[in-house]
Amino acid sequence: MTAGRSRARFLSTAALLAALSCATTACGSTSADSAEANEPKSTWVEPVSYSYTLTSNTQVLAGTFQVKVRDGKVAEVVGLDEDSRRQVRGLPIEVPTIGKLLKTLNQARSEDADTADADYAADGHPVRISLDWDKNSIDDEALYTISAYEPTPG
Structure with missing residues (x-):
């Protein structure tokens, strides 16, 4: 039994x-x-010309930058703090357009990054993008804060 x-x-x-x-x-x-x-989806359409302030906390791009975009490309970058001024003076840096930041966010989501979050303003443009491809890796986190966004005539 x-x-x-x-x-x-x-x-x-x-x-x-x-x-x-x-x-x-x-x-x-x-x-x-x-x-x-x-997951909030942005219906925001990136204008051809605009300006914004980007505060970036990444290994490659750190500091606060005033960015002007013309014809869909970054036309001017001004460093607003010591880190960003040093980067603007030093090696050529690639400050992204907001559209490129959104593409990076979407790529992180499609590749199942551990963190791929964004907060959006009332008009739909992102105001904060937080990325962490692998929570067990060091130095792959990125935090982008977008402020002073202003569309400008093309």
Whole structure:
């Protein structure tokens, strides 16, 4: 009788574990789909010309920059603090347009980065983008704060 009970208990446990595994997988898919569905999407369309202030905290680009975009490309960058002035004076740096920041955000999301979050202004342009490709890696985090956004005549 002990062997019968043990086998029945084993089969019950196996069935329970299989059911829990299926339920967890289904919940995980639903949660991921729901999280993606709940992720704010920007309907903002990048204008051809605008200016904005970018505060960047990355290994490559650090500091606060006043950026002017003309014809969809960065036309002028002014460093507003010591770090950014040093970078503007030193090696050529690539300060991104807001559109490029959004492409980076979308790439991070499509590649399942551990963090790919954004906050948006009422008009839809991003005001904060936070990225962390791998939470276990050092120095791959990025935080971009966008302020003083102003569309300008093209």
